[in-house]
C-alpha cells in the first residue's frame with residue numbers, strides 16, 4: 415500500500431536495454447513517491463532515462479526489477495490485461511505530438527476514449543463538452559485539428575486525457591512543440607487540474623521555463639535521481655484559464 419497522500423510510488427526500479435556487453439542500464443534502482451494534487455516535473459539531459467522511467471511508472475513498459483505501487487496496486491504483479499484495464503480506467507496520457515485524429519472535430523476527438531466506457535451517448539457528449547470547457551475551448555469544439563493552433567491542439571489533447579477523470583496524468587514533453595506562452599498555459603492548466611481534483615501529474619520536460627510552475631522538480635542523470643526539490647510556488651487562482 416502507498417502511504418497517505420501518495421498515489422504512485424516505485425521501489426528500486428531498474429531497466430536495461432540490449433544484452434551482454436552492449437547492455438545499457440538506463441534506470442538504476444530508483445525509488446520515489448508522487449503525491450495527490452501535485453505537479454512534478456521530471457527533468458534531465460537527453461538520454462538520462464526520463465521517458466523510460468515515465469513508461470514504467472504508467473504501466474507502458476515492464477521494468478527488469480523493482481516495483482510500482484499505483485493507487486494501492488502492485489502494478490507489475492497484475493496480468494497484462496489487468497494492466498491495460500488499469501491504464502484505461504485511471505491514467506491520462508499527453509504527448510508532444512498531440513496525436514489527434516485529423517478527420518474528427520475537437521469534440522469528437524475528446525469523445526473518442528469514452529466509446530470504451532458504458533456511458534450513455536448523451537452523457538458521454540456532455541462529459542466531452544465539459545472537458546473542452548475546462549481547457550477553455552468550448553467555442554472551438556466544432557473545429558478540426560487543422561483549424562486549431564498548436565496550443566489549442568494540445569489543450570484538446572489534455573481535454574481528451576481528462577475526460578475520464580483519471581487520478582494519474584502522465585505528460586511526455588507536452589510543451590516542446592509550443593512557444594513559451596502556450597507552453598505556460600498548458601502547464602498551468604495541468605497544475606490547476608492537479609490542485610482542483612487532487613490528481614497526480616507527472617510531466618517529463620526539457621523546458622527550464624516551466625521550473626517556476628511546478629510543485630516539485632526531479633532531475634535524472636544517468637538513470638539516477640540527482641536532484642529532488644520542492645518548489646514553494648503560489649499559483650494565481652486564475653492560472654491555466656484562457657487569457658490568464
Ligand SMILES: Nc1ncnc2c1ncn2[C@@H]1O[C@H](COP(=O)(O)OP(=O)(O)OP(=O)(O)O)[C@@H](O)[C@H]1O
Nearest residue numbers: 431432440458459460461462463464465466467620
Ligand atoms: N526501446 C529501446 N531500446 C533500446 N534502447 C532504448 C529504448 N528506449 C530507450 N532506449 C535508450 O535508453 C536511453 C534513455 O532513453 P529515454 O528516452 O528514456 O531518455 P530521455 O531522458 O527521455 O531522453 P530525451 O530527453 O532525449 O527524450 C537512451 O540511451 C535510449 O537510446
